[in-house]
Amino acid sequence: MAPDRGAVALLARLVACRSIAGGGNGELIAEVAHVLEGAGAVVHVLDGTRSGVSVLHAVLGPADAAGGLLLAAHGDVVDVAGQRWTSDPFSLCESDGRLHGRGATDMKGFLAAALAAVRASDPSALRAPLHLALSHDEELGCAGIGPLLDALGDNLLPAPLAGVVVGEPTALRVVDRHKGKAALDITVRGRAAHSATPAAGVNAVVATAQLVGQLEALGSELAGEATDAAFSVPHATIGIGPIAGGVAVNIVPDTCTLKVETRVLPGQPLDGIVGRIEAVAAALETELQARAPEAVVAVRQVAGYPALAPDPAGAAFAAHVGTVAGRGSGGAVDFGTEAGLYQQRLGVPVVVCGPGSMAQGHTPDEYLTVAELTAGEAFVAGLIARLRG
Template sequence: MDKALAILDKLISFPTVSRDGNLELIRYAASLLEGAGIEARLFPGEGGDRASLFATVGPKGTGGVVLSGHTDVVPVEGQAWSSDPFRMAERDSRFFGRGAADMKGFIACAIESFLAAARADLARPLHLALSYDEEIGCVGVRPMLLELAGAGIRPEWVLIGEPTGMQVATGHKGKTGIRAACCGQAAHSALAPTGLNAIHLASDLLTEIRAIQADIERIGARDADYDVPFTTLHAGVIKGGTALNIVPDACEMLFEIRNIAEDDPKEILDRLFESTGAIVSKARKQFPAADIRLDIFNEYPGLNADPGGAVTQKAIGLSGQSSRIKVAFGTEGGLFESSLGTTAVVCGPGSMEQGHKPDEFVSRDQLQQCRAMLARLTGAMAA
């Protein structure tokens, strides 16, 4: 286990917060692979401070398995850590550091396993995919997947190593992020009725969002495998106004839809477009410039692998677990499926209950279980 821990220690030392890039970590990973004679292909992002990585060992061609992980992490500002978040610390058989669970613990195990696989006689290709900017909407993996699809890469399945306590997860909800730009008409607050308050327009839209959510909770589709078994709508940011005595003419609201497989987010958006049309039409009778513009700024598909399918059963057997779950958080799995025509499942060490929090950790036992799973995988792929 020393090699995996040494890699994890180094990975944590790179402060790969999404806003700051991940290039130094990717260069480190590439150097490890190249030292073992493995060619690593980099896919640079805009700005030159971040990149994805893709590498293959074993025979060329279709099929095989992808080990996939994202290298970016969330910020640590404002969090009360007991130790330096970018220096791995061990306490009570737990390894602490930003990204230890989400998801550098898996990446360390995957790199260790990948290096070992390079020395084996594999019958099918084994791929390693490391991405950037997953934490801000699964952004960085997309250009890489586009090029891989164009090159004819068609793996049999993809193992996304997000933290699941080493249980196999076959599903998560899709996500659509929407920006609502509300346009009113400014006025002095002493003459408020002569203006159109953009914050009030946003409030009217929010009322519609909450009404749709109530309908979904009351009569919508259900998937009991989720902690929250229905599609959710959530407003997370509202910005508007400059001073109390000014009727604001602009307000921006960010909200999201997290949908189960049975619900189509486009149908929900269609209902919202209809609602905003009614709100704007009413306001324009007095204020012709009134408007509410809805723009999707990020979206990724859900994951809904066949729980009884061959890939799921294979993953369960390799994991050493006997059950499957669905997870509340999103992953890049749906993008792999839609881009490469493959099947993805999620299984990795640690718990998302530790992710994004101070004193994030992954346990020694979880890392051992992950290493054992990957050893079984490469063993099964041997010629």
């Protein structure tokens, strides 16, 4: 397929919309809605989970016909703060066949490819519907997809789907699994004291360091339990994030905060591993309260999403998508997506497949090649062609 400069122009318009996770997305939603309405789609813009943000659903073809396809994307991108770019991250820059811009790979490239393919299609020729869904705040632990899933479950899917394709960058390889994740905030409260008499206090920073060691030990336990060789890290993990505590060196810190995540394999109970983390925290709290009854080790889950699990009943759908993509089916990715949520809520086959590589996602000078964008458009066009037959 020859390069479609229309797809490049669409990507440029999407990149110019500064839809940073946690911020607004009105400009992006309006842009996508405009293109889809111009292509003959019925578009629904719904309130998101925060004020000033929206989610979008569109459908082309006979919505009440069975066997339709849902293409899913997120419109938000990660921030560029602290990164050194050689061009404006919100102005698409083409150089040596590479299209540089924030979100070019993750995942406005897929969205541009899908819009270009839809714009070139004839909705009246479809025998089964094509649905498109656009969420917000995926980069914040899939925090913005809830209203979209609710609406899809209530009335926006009047007939059973054949399946869902989440267009995250996989080099157009069809992926049938990824890990689930929970993000946790932990607050440790001890007792302040003068640093000249440290035994009079309970040092929350020291207690947090002790907790980190215990969580590292739990992570080693998990590595010796369930495994899946399809992942580059074939077991569940516990990640230690930012730690902050104390106000001055001459005061025993009475508060310290810690951010932790756990990523679990498909089939592993995410709540169960979160429960093991909470048990470690509770044991430490009991130990600290022996010295200061007011001590607390509080764990709060702030984000999370389920794993995408291989589905034998969806093997035919995965093979179908793989045939259209031309890059093979099966396999895993280590990053998370909204796919597990679609699988959990809609109960239909779900795969992840999109142009580009996540190795470029979130990086300075993020890029998608023109060839990858063209291949992505051909992929979506191929899926639409199957809906005609």
